[in-house]
Amino acid sequence: MPQGDAKALVEARGASFGWASRPVVGPLSLVVRRGDFLAIVGPNGSGKSTLARGLVGLLPALSGACSSSTTRVGFVPQREALDPVWPITVEEVVRTGAAGRLSGWRGYSKAQRDAVRARMVEVGVDELRAKPFRSLSGGQRQRVLVARALVAQPELLVMDEPTSGVDREAALVLRELLSALVGEAGLTLIVVTHQLELVRGAATRVLRIEGGRAREVEPSQLDRVGADLSEGA
Numbered sequence: 312m313p314q315g316d317a318k319a320l321v322e323a324r325g326a327s328f329g330w331a332s333r334p335v336v337g338p339l340s341l342v343v344r345r346g347d348f349l350a351i352v353g354p355n356g357s358g359k360s361t362l363a364r365g366l367v368g369l370l371p372a373l374s375g376a377c378s379s380s381t382t383r384v385g386f387v388p389q390r391e392a393l394d395p396v397w398p399i400t401v402e403e404v405v406r407t408g409a410a411g412r413l414s415g416w417r418g419y420s421k422a423q424r425d426a427v428r429a430r431m432v433e434v435g436v437d438e439l440r441a442k443p444f445r446s447l448s449g450g451q452r453q454r455v456l457v458a459r460a461l462v463a464q465p466e467l468l469v470m471d472e473p474t475s476g477v478d479r480e481a482a483l484v485l486r487e488l489l490s491a492l493v494g495e496a497g498l499t500l501i502v503v504t505h506q507l508e509l510v511r512g513a514a515t516r517v518l519r520i521e522g523g524r525a526r527e528v529e530p531s532q533l534d535r536v537g538a539d540l541s542e543g544a
Contacts, residue, residue, distance in 0.1 A: 318345045318380065320467050320499055321366050325375030328358075328365030334373050335361045339525040341518070345466070348493050348500045350510035352533070353520035359503045360389075360471050362520060366501065367469050379467075385460030387453070387470040401447070401455050402440040405431055408462035423462075430458040434488055450481020457488065468492065469501045474509050482509060489513055507533055 319342050327337030336358030343349055343366065351359045364370045365377060367384050385408075408430075409423040431437040434454045439447065444455060453473050460468055470489075474482040490513045492498055502510055510517070510533070517530050 319343070320345055320381050321377070321379045323366060323372070323375065323377040326365065326372040326377045327374040328361050328370050328377075329373055330361070330370075332373065334523070336365075336520060336523045336525065337362070337373075338375055340375075341366075341525070341527075343467070343499065343501065345499055346515075348489075348502070348510075348513060348515045350514035350517045350530075350533075351501065351503045351520060352507065352510070352517060353505060355505055357520045358523045359505070359520050362518075362525070363469055363471055363501055363503045367467065381466045383464065383466040385463060385465035385468040387456045387460050387468070387473060389472045389475050399444050400440065401436055401442055401444055402427065402431070404444045404455055405436075405440075405458045405462060408459035426462050426464075427458075430461045431455075433461070434458045435484075448481065449477035450484055453477060453481070453485055454488065457492075465498070467499045467501065469503075471503045472505070473502065474504065474506050482506065485509065486513065 321343040323339060323341045325338045325340055327334040329335035351363060353359050361370065365372060367386065368377070368379060369386075405427050409427060428437065431440055434457050436451065436454050436458060439451060439455075444452065447455065457470070473485055477485070486509050489500065489502065489509070492500060493513060502514070504510060514530050514533070517528050517533055519526050519528050
């Protein structure tokens with residue numbers, strides 16, 4: 312989709328983001344348009360996650376401005392950010408993504424229940440639906456969290472380091488899933504990662520973050536400009 316013809320979902324104008332009034336990344340100007348697969352890459356600690364949270368409104372801009380034309384945003388956090396110790400099943404985790412967040416399975420409509428099942432099938436975790444979430448492997452957990460985010464039918468899906476703590480085989484499965492999601496009509500992706508293999512050949516746009524500074528590079532140049540990303544700590 313040509314960028315000039317695409318609807319802007321998120322627009323940052325000279326925006327900086329950070330914590331406790333201290334800028335971590337920016338200032339930068341960026342437009343995320345419908346149908347984009349934007350990969351935000353850079354070493355660990357460079358400000359990637361801070362930027363992603365700012366773009367979707369989880370952090371206010373410390374300078375400049377950032378606006379969005381949609382409230383339908385799905386967010387998949389790093390695996391470590393959601394590691395429950397209570398006995399909750401895969402289906403129960405996915406169910407929490409349903410609109411309304413009503414208590415009790417009977418409080419959900421048939422359409423919501425169907426959406427939960429359809430998303431579990433779509434990401435390949437339907438056979439795991441009765442298993443405790445905490446018993447799953449890292450890659451399986453990430454797919455469950457993607458299903459949860461997709462239940463609400465977001466226009467924009469943001470994934471923060473989705474391959475953190477998963478093995479190479481699981482990372483490749485997640486990559487195939489992301490590639491499939493790109494093909495969904497109307498779905499826009501922002502993926503934060505320092506592992507290039509996840510987005511190589513799939514991302515339509517690449518934003519390189521280093522030392523809090525951002526610059527957009529051609530996806531075809533991903534390997535050349537990011538050869539050191541796997542070494543970030």
